[in-house]
Amino acid sequence: MQIISNWVLTNPDLTMYYINIEDKPIVQRFLDDQRNALDRIEFFYPYMGDELQEVILGGNFVGVFDKDELIATIALDKDKQYASQIASIVSRCTRGAISPQYIYEMSGVMVHPRYRGQGLAKELVAYIQSIAKQQDCHYICAVVQLDNVASIKTMLSRGFCLAGVYAMGGEYDFGYFVYCTDSPIVTDAPTTCVAGRDMQGHLSMLSQGYVGTQIRSSGIDYSPILSK
Numbered sequence: 001m002q003i004i005s006n007w008v009l010t011n012p013d014l015t016m017y018y019i020n021i022e023d024k025p026i027v028q029r030f031l032d033d034q035r036n037a038l039d040r041i042e043f044f045y046p047y048m049g050d051e052l053q054e055v056i057l058g059g060n061f062v063g064v065f066d067k068d069e070l071i072a073t074i075a076l077d078k079d080k081q082y083a084s085q086i087a088s089i090v091s092r093c094t095r096g097a098i099s100p101q102y103i104y105e106m107s108g109v110m111v112h113p114r115y116r117g118q119g120l121a122k123e124l125v126a127y128i129q130s131i132a133k134q135q136d137c138h139y140i141c142a143v144v145q146l147d148n149v150a151s152i153k154t155m156l157s158r159g160f161c162l163a164g165v166y167a168m169g170g171e172y173d174f175g176y177f178v179y180c181t182d183s184p185i186v187t188d189a190p191t192t193c194v195a196g197r198d199m200q201g202h203l204s205m206l207s208q209g210y211v212g213t214q215i216r217s218s219g220i221d222y223s224p225i226l227s228k
């Protein structure tokens with residue numbers, strides 16, 4: 001593992017590392033254990049097949065350790081084929097208002113329960129935003145289950161906006177929270193609230209040039225995009 005020394009976390013006991021492929025079993029165990037412990041396991045969509053290996057080999061898989069214990073993860077997935085699929089979903093939902101060639105996924109966002117609610121996820125997202133910019137990833141995205149309030153709040157407070165939705169069926173209704181690393185997506189004040197699971201409502205707002213910018217108990221507030 002390679003220590004990340006150019007990024008300081010608020011909690012002085014924690015250290016960030018880039019995960020190597022030899023460390024994959026530790027990460028897999030952490031993600032499996034933490035996902036199984038969730039009240040809503042659908043909030044964390046697991047890596048399938050070789051995906052975890054591929055993201056680690058991509059070089060941007062970050063693990064946070066408290067001494068020897070892995071307590072949080074986050075990654076930037078540079079797979080271009082997947083990035084192109086996400087971009088086409090967002091472009092279709094927004095009718096071309098947001099239509100880059102690639103939108104890279106920020107994945108593996110998991111914080112151990114003991115360390116939640118202390119701002120750690122926001123600090124890790126900020127790190128991924130900074131390395132995405134350095135690596136010329138102009139757009140990044142978090143794919144979040146639309147009931148996952150903690151994750152949605154994390155993304156919105158880091159400047160992401162809801163720019164796409166996709167219903168996989170069952171419990172899995174996903175929102176695509178997008179961030180542009182060059183310049184923020186500029187929006188006007190919010191006008192309309194759409195209930196979290198109202199997929200038709202989300203599609204309707206997105207297709208009219210709005211993006212989701214705030215969350216409240218009744219749903220997601222939509223604001224008109226002012227410029228690309």
Ligand SMILES: CC(C)(COP(=O)(O)OP(=O)(O)OC[C@H]1O[C@@H](n2cnc3c(N)ncnc32)[C@H](O)[C@@H]1OP(=O)(O)O)[C@@H](O)C(=O)NCCC(=O)NCCS
Pocket residue numbers: 038043044045109110111112115116117118119120121122123142143144145148149150151153154157
């Ligand atoms: C989502 C998750 C990563 C957030 O991590 P965290 O370190 O606790 O988040 P932070 O402390 O940085 O808080 C980020 C924001 O979420 C809010 N938040 C955190 N936990 C919350 C909760 N349980 N309910 C409501 N809001 C919550 C915080 O108030 C903050 O919002 P604000 O900036 O508007 O005040 C963590 O809850 C987690 O690991 N969940 C399980 C896995 C998961 O859902 N991953 C995301 C997959 S897309």
